[in-house]
Amino acid sequence: MNTDSGNVVKSGGISMHSAETSPLSGGSRMDDKQRRRRYFLYRWKDYGVGYLFMLPWMIGFAVLVAFPVGWSLFNSFNKVRITPEGFKFEWVGIDNYRRAFVEDNIYSIQLITYFQEMLLMIPLILIFSFFVSLLLNQKFPGRTLVRAVFFLPVIFATGQVLTELFVQGAGKLPFIEQYNLEGLVRENVGPRIAEPMLAVLSKAVIILWYSGVQILIFIAGFQTIPRTIYEAVRIDGASPWESFWKITLPAMVPFIGLNAVFTIVDLFTFPFNPVMDHVRANMFKPATGYGYASALAWIYFAIIIALLAIVLWITYRAAKGRREMR
Template identity: 65%
Template sequence: MNKRGSRKMELILYRWKRYGVGYIFVLPWLAGFGAFMAYPLFTSLYMSFCQVRVGGGKFRLEWVGLSNYRAAFLKDNIFPVELILYFQEILIIIPIIVIFAFLISVMLNQDFPLRFLFRAVFFLPVIFATGQVLTELFSQGAGEIPFMDQYKLEPLIRQYIGEQFAQPVLNVLSKSVIILWYSGVQIIIFLAGLQTIPRSIYEAVWIDGASPWDSFWKITLPNMMPFISLSTLFTIVDLFTFPLNPVIKHIRKNMFLVETGYGYANALAWIYFLFVLLLLAVVLFFFQQSTKKRREIR
């Protein structure tokens, strides 16, 4: 083996020693994905390029190329509008949930009586607000807070924000209770992250005369950036699978229509998935760049 091949082998061994344990933990998920999800995903992608008819107890596929994807933007008057509006709502809700969960976790990380009880209170909605329960609560109006009508905020929002962005903001305000219900897991993630910061670091900066405000910006926030990125990615995935998601409702509706069927519904689903994947990639790139800059400063 030449010198170049020897260095390459050493690099492979080094990477395996560094990342091998992580790969071993991911292996069961990869095996489950290959066994149960890879084939349905491939079938769904293939169906998105076909016109699917059901007859004789089986699917009849007719290849139509990109017709379903073109129809999603050129013929469907509902899907593009719902997709854009829901993305605007999500871009507002995500930072609210992450910031809310982060601030609550900082408070719950302090020493005070009955701390475990308050932690349980913030996590209980995650257990109870499952898909069907959440749908039923919102259908009964329990998911809305009536301050919009009491204080007549809708005309003010439309006047000062503008019609283009007023509807997403109003939709977010009408679902304010989601912030509490969908922040339980994020609070747990942030609490776990806060436990990784040694107490001795805070004691050292306090001796040097730093205030709690300074220690938050110089110690807590920089050390919590990996957990903020993880919480943001989790929130994105969680909200895009929200039971009351209008885009998913539209996809499900087209699945059972004779004019569109499974092929068109699969095309809509893959367009939706690509939009979500793009947002995840942008968020991940942003956090990686911020982490890289912070390491360079150090």
């Protein structure tokens, strides 16, 4: 009797246990829902603050920018004409894009030349701002004043002020003409490389003017590295050179990537950008108009996005490799 009852209890216990662990049971499904809910809450706590900071920009983009961007993409597949009755649209497909690469030789040359200049200037700005911020991160009298001096060009050299400075020749360095550097560059470097190099030298002051924000970001990055790490490696006998390559530079990889993205966006919207001037000029030509100009702008935008994607991928791989080494 006791044995039978014990078996019943045992079998009942087995059936209850199997019901709890069976993936087809309702309890298991509830556990999965709870786990997903907890995981969602965990991720929201992790990223929610960032999304809240992005919310004003997202609202502004959806209200003010999304429609014009979509409309320009639609225009790029049309021939747009302005008539007394309004805008007239004639669907031409990818013909505007084909004309940009096949017929418009000026656009292709300007695009290649300007990208060569920027690919030379971006690393120079990053290297300059990195080492200046490394110096400004040290303790010395008047450090706050010196930091403010390096940030002043960001405030003054913008928009119309920058345009007027370049018109007056303030963007060029005088020693280029004094020492005939242009002739030396053309003699010792091929013509394909000489042109973008000379263009960069003629805009060398931009490296100083466009480094203020990057310097601040790098200084903030240096301050995230604990001082105790440097004290520990000094005790172990590491030199400042070794601590720079083993600690400082790896820790600054995310900030280098952030500054690279900022610099790319900043320079490719430069006021004296010949590509953007060409786009604006084609907007009002009867033979091209808004549709063709929109296609030129979207080609330019796509190349910039591809360049940004490459920079973000390299930064991600470098940061991931550093985490795996720990």
